[in-house]
Amino acid sequence: MTSSRTSFEYYDLQEGEARLVDIAPGKYSDQIQCTLSHTTFLPDVQYECLSYVWGPLGQGSAQHSIICDGFSFPVSLNLFSALFCLRYEDRPRVMWIDQICINQRNLAERTSQVLQMGNIYRSAQQVLLFAGSPGPQMIAAALFINLFGGTYGAAFFSDRENFKNVWKKSTVSQLKEHLDVPLPEEETWKCVRHLLNQPCFRRTWIVQEVALAQKIRILFSPGIEIDWDEDKASSFTTFFITVSARNHNSGTDHGHYIGREMIYSRALILARSQTRTFPESPSLRLLALLVITRRFEVTDPRDKIYGILSLATDSAYLDITPDYIKSIRDVYMNVARRLIQCMKSLDVLKHVETLKYDDSLPSWVPDWRSIRMELFGDDVITGTHFYNATRGMAPQLVEPTEPSKLGLRGVMLDVITTITSGPVEDGGQRSDGAVAAGHELWWIRAKTAIGPTYKPTGEDLSMALGRTRIADRRDDVQKFGGKKNDPIEVEEDEVRYYYFRSLGVIIQNQILYRNLITTENGFMGLVPLTAQEGDIIYLVPGCDTPLTLRRLNNNEFHFVGQCYVHGIMYGEAFPDDVSLEDIVLV
Template identity: 25%
Template sequence: MTERFYEFVLGYQRLFGAYISKYFYLRNKKGGIYEDISYISTQQYYFEYSTRPLVFSIVNLVLVYSFLSFRYSDLASLALCLFIQFGSRLFKWISIFSVYFSAKLDSDTSHESSKQSRKVIDADNVETYKHTFVLSQTGFRCLVLKKSTYESSVIECSLFAISITTPPRYEALSYTWGPPPPPSEQQYILCDGKKLPVTENCISALYHLRKKYSNRLLWIDAICIDQTNAEEASQQVQIMGQIYQNAAKVLVWLGPSTAERRLAFRYIALHLQLWSLPRSMLDWSRSHLWEKIERRGHESVIADFSNIAWFSRVWTIQEIGLAQQGVCTIHCGNDTENYDFANAELLSLTTALNVRSAYPLNDLLYHQSTHIFRADLRSRVLTNEPLSRGTIGRLLRYLALYDATNPRDKIYGLYGILAKLGFTMPKPDYTLSVDEVYWKSMVAIVEKEPDLAFLSLASGIDSHIPNAPSWVPDFRKTSSFMCLDGTHCATKESLPVVHIHNRGAELQVSGVIVDRISNHVRQKVWEPPFGTREVCDGRYFGLDDPEMFFSTVSTLQAWMTIALIKDSHARERYNNFYKATLEVATQGHLRLMNCDAKDFADFLDLLHWNSDWYKPVTPSDVQRNLEKAANDPGMRDRFFNPTYNEYVENPEWQTMCAMKVHPKISKILHLVWAVARGNTIFETATGWLGVGANTLMEDDVVALISGMRMPVILRSILGAGERKFMVVGTAYVSGMMDGEAWDEGEKNLEDLSLA
């Protein structure tokens, strides 16, 4: 045993050498800039990872040799070893498991107090830093974050140019910039003695990452890239994937800690530690933890943590996807955890808790999807797993879920990972318009991987990229979650047949025209501005604005009417037209709400309580619903507030109030309203019932395209002299989503040109 301790200590002789060399180096250093960086990056590792084990080793050695004359020295040294090695871990477990028994949300002012104590640069008397030296094609800058024993002292750093081919050991920061501050609140750091403006989130990360006794070598895009130089920014994007791939560590900065975030971090850490329990206890302990979180009312703490801006930032797909295994760590204030473990536990927690919430679509369709997709893509890159069919299509489709300050970054943010997957993309160029970036990139992707899933995001007739063909996707288009659903197989397992013509202006596909649209609802529900990702809803959402409740309720009434009226063609096609209506109105997602057909029938009853042709409920039922709404604490104020007098007698407002107070009906309203965003219901000449983009018109056609999972609505270009169409958008058609119409249509395939 004594020999083992002796060998253990000898293993840290290199660290002694590092400390000694540091002393002489700092006294007599004469090396150039690159030698300085190499020294800092090399010694940083030993100082950070070896100091604590070294101290333990010395203590072990001294105490063991003091026991040499003791009869049971081997046993004593073993006990001492176990105590030292596992004592800190045991203490950590106790602190983690304490949240299982008690958890309180205490007010937290530490971040604000630390902000107030920071020393401020006299910006008026300090020269502004400018990135002077030009970078080579493989060059990038690294930031030396200088040490400080005072937490509140000004952040000081230096920038050096190094090569991506032979880089020193450095750490890359993954974070969100955050909104630009007003001029009066602009934050500065000192870079080579000159002021450099940074955002609040960036300076907060620097304060938390700065070390007391050693410098730190970092790569931070906002500082290391000259943001005023579009040419340099374009060049740096080309090697950004390699920067994260070569980093010794990738530091995910979620922002400063708050009481809510700290509690969420403790729950995540506990959820992770539960895996160390025996299998027989694991499921029981996890379910009991979920119940405790619900009883304490802490579900929102987990949901809000999952909704931190970093998780929805498009650049994080590449930054995490290309990082080496085991080097990613999450930092939230002073809390830290391994990224891969923490992300998996966060996903597990949110899945378990959010499916029971009243308005779960944001979590089920958006937030959790980003976690799952990022983890899946990272796994494929780390294992060099070949791409399965549809992976690129999913990648492009999920781009709509991620945010980017510059819309070009929806593509450029994936440049490195696409290159890793074998795609030769056009070089990033921030001088190009958004239209050109999306168009040229899609041509390059389609020529390499002819996957048509991107058509679900086609810019369409009302394009916000007017200089590009209608088939080119607009990755800012998130008004409909129909584009996110990859579970359908309208053309079964057919393969795409795709050709690019006319210098990339036309996309030739193989498909069949199924039918022509003969009727549709022209009204529109209220929807948020273009590009809004969230499904806006809540218990009292929509009650305070006539545009919201009037347009939404009247439009949804028209939706149901088009299928349920007696002369509807849908009655002839569908044996159960009520089921078809339910399927179209919910896009088959009713089970997501934990609801059934009976609940949907109740929804229809309440929606049409004041209709002349639909009288399923008695006036007394309606009165009871309104009384229940009037007794709701939040709605009571509206019922008896004079400013709402004009609303109280409005049938649409009454309908909305009555729906909101019913748990099941409010969930269905939540779902149907989300389906209706950017969409409308339509009927074809032969009775097909479906939902498609609200820009569709009579005589538009419903087509099935080989290799496309969903039907597509097309508009013929008159006078083209050939089968040429513009893309209106994808559609959900009852009785067509699982390939029921494909067997017959496949026999009549023809070339269709999309312009």
């Protein structure tokens, strides 16, 4: 094809087409050269995909540029490094790389290509996940993972000589002495933690890229790669599962090799496992994926949605399509409304954060950029709901007068009269001392307001408080060595202390971002930190937990968040003949 171009230009794609980049062979020090071609991804098209972190684009300088179709083409420094690592010396390599294969300045093309992302990654021979610019720590981590998997991974999964129990229960000192496993503070594990903290594991886009790939390998440097899947003893998944198995033991002398660095890798492994073995899993629906990936990062906030859309099993039913012309506000509002309308559920309201990243969003719309959540009683992995305050009644939607409003029907339960208090630190957290002081003052008021017996259930007040503090999640007590039906009482002097016996972790999980309240009619419960005295608790069909609302005028409300109210979480206060009123959330 002849051309009068003097600089690089994209040729327009036809409907259903995408581009592939053919990377010319060369030695490591040679300049990267490539050519673009169009394809419709027929079954016989052979190519690989690159998964990586973009990073900032270069300004046309030589070190940030490659030659594409004979012209200088700017790329990010991270992609520049990746290309040197994956290029062959003796033969070309055909890849799909979004930064090169999509005209990023053409919003219409960008939208159409995002729609094809699922097919692009499914059809590739393999996906290469670039870990980041090679360095001594990264390479050391890769070599150790290979060695570790080969030495301990096979034994862990085959449980040879009861290895699994030994591995889980031994202290780090015992494993060092008997199996020569490095101690957590040794350099080897520091390198692994450095690897797991790399941005490549925290990208929203990586979730579907990993989950949908036929085969995936982690690329560290030329010639150093690791298989992702656990069908090989030295794979990343085998390593991760083996190491994380120890984290379920909370003994003080037990020791963990990896801590919070595991959050992202665990989500990636779960998504891939569910996609391959249980494609109808509730965890692959859009709302569940939004929750699972909430901590993951994006450059464009709209990609919190679009970056997982190809993986979501209900995306076609929800009829949500990428549109980069829409504002972030409109994208988030549309997703929330579609989830409510199509799923016939108000579950999305339970994922509205207390402290919004963007106040321009309506109060009932989750801001998926914020990682703060106060979720009660749901397990998005299994789709389990632990409460049923409205007895399974479907939502009754009312046509709103404006697109930014949500019209519902519900019934008022009560008004908040007392609430725990304490200074809130940056990020919405409070010190243990502030929590304890606030609880002590509230406890004095609660005893006066309610009396010795909690009338909704007939329990002793201290028992009701104990159950409220863990949101009545007595099933969780068993995980910490207790029994589900053990008494959960609070002694008189214990109200001064934040962590209560073996229930401490459960209590912390429930009240870290919540306040204790009492109501006009003597109920006790947990509400978001932003709740205030005078806020109203409503039971709204379609949501299995009560909702805390703040009246703005006659029937318009600001949505504060979901709450727990002891004694009514299983429909006790929601009779069949209940009379509902119109509610408008703004």
